[in-house]
Amino acid sequence: MKDVLVIGAGGVSSVAVHKMAKNPDLFGKITLASRREFKCEAIAKSVQERFGATIETAQVDADNVDATAALIDTVKPDLVVNLALPYQDLPIMDACLKAGANYLDTANYEPRDEAKFEYKWQWEYQERFKQAGLMALLGSGFDPGVTSVFTMYLKKHYLDRIDTLDILDCNGGDHGQHFATNFNPEINIREITAAARHYEEGKWIETPALSTRQVYNFEEVGTKNMYLMYHEELESLATHLPELKRIRFWMTFGDQYLRYLDVLQNVGMTSIEPVMYEGHEVIPLQFLKAVLPEPSDLGQTTKGKTNIGNIATGEKDGQAKTVRIYNVCDHEEAFAETGNQAVSYTTGVPAMIGSALMLNGTWKGEGVFNMEQMDPDPFMDMLNNHGLPWQVRELAEPLKF
Structure with a gap:
């Protein structure tokens, strides 16, 4: 130990x-x-x-x-x-x-x-x-982290080549608040309000934040609106898996959340530019963070499930193939075990697993590494054993969008 x-x-x-x-x-x-x-x-x-x-x-x-x-x-x-x-x-x-x-x-x-x-x-x-x-x-969280390991697990066991990759992050939970973020509000809002980017045919394509919406039916959660965003694992996966022709990241948001966010943006409360107030510099987003509910306090009231995973298209033994891999996590079960809701749980458990694999020497090296550079199998085994079981299924056809 x-x-x-x-x-x-x-x-x-x-x-x-x-x-x-x-x-x-x-x-x-x-x-x-x-x-x-x-x-x-x-x-x-x-x-x-x-x-x-x-x-x-x-x-x-x-x-x-x-x-x-x-x-x-x-x-x-x-x-x-x-x-x-x-x-x-x-x-x-x-x-x-x-x-x-x-x-x-x-x-x-x-x-x-x-x-x-x-x-x-x-x-x-x-x-x-x-x-x-x-x-x-x-990046030993869920996204990034598990989503990168999911990708390499599919490459190792299900696909000889991955052509396209879509990462889908759905939080189907309800915490009962008018407006709250499920992890650090400052980081969360910075991500959401940034321009969306995805990688396609060797180029990064940028679109306005929250301007591209699709509908997807998530297992055990249901049909949700999801929006194209930029997320850091796109950069590392495009670097370490150069065969990819396209990679995108999607996240679900409810209409009420987006209405509140739109108002906060319009009045300048999501800005990271300092303003003067009574002789002191104040960053609006940091002030907003201070008045919003603490994400760590949401566990007691949050109900529902998260569903996070990948859809990959490619080829296996000369045949075109589309594979879906995902995890479903229950907010109430996560709270019962650790006192925290599932968004924290789905990031904290992979942090523990990555730490364990480094400490026992299963994952080792000298230098700086991203998750997709490691052998996925031991990590995937530990996900099943420590509260984040996953499923794989072949889809009849690729995404139509």
Whole structure:
């Protein structure tokens, strides 16, 4: 058993730490750190009550490389699991290099002052991690993460070649709030309001945010409107699976959510440009985040299911083939196990699984890696065993849109 330091104390972190503590055969000492240690202590209390396991807690400002490196030196973990904000990816990677620790995260780096989602900043760490003899695993969440592993599992077992890939993310849950986001509001709204992009025939095609809508009937959830978006796994999959002719990402939104979002955009509340208020700089989106419900508090009221997966077209043994692979997760079941709703659960469980595979040496290497560069089979086995079972079925025909 090997030790981990988890940084961040939101809903995803809560799920990951609960699942780590639930599997003492996979994890040794678990230390949870955040800028606000009281949030870590609340998670540690929940873990103790549910599983009788003890979690160590610490305070750290993850933007401070020296402070984070000093904590790593003190804890001496075999792996640092970054479940903080995407803004903090690079400082935490720097701290891992300084202190000599392996690294894992669930989302790519984003600069604070621009809604830009690219892997280039983290890929530039490749030689530094390689020369240090360390491994950095990027995007071990669901999307990105499981969706990338799903893709490579289909390539390994179902398709000789993948021509097109559609990633479909559906949250069919209802939390009873007028307007709330199911993960960090600031990150969520930045993603949704950014221009949509998809990859086709070697080019990136950009369209206005939420301008392309399709309808899909999701297993165990029903028919939902889904919208074309940009998501970071498109970039990494297009890079590491160059045979792809087209890759798209779709996410479902309810009409009420979009009405509220439209109003907030129109009055400037989703802006990341600072404004002056009574002599102080205020970023509207950060203020909006402060007044919206905490995603980690939504679990008690959320009912319904998520359905996230892929549809791939390609060829097997010379014959055209379309394959669907997906997971369905129940919000109430996720809450009963970990005290968190399914959106946090579907990201926190893959973070735990990726960590376990790095710690036991199943996944190893020196440098910076995306999920699709790893052998998918052990990860897929663990999904079935740790709360995110998946299904595969062949479709009679490809998507018509």
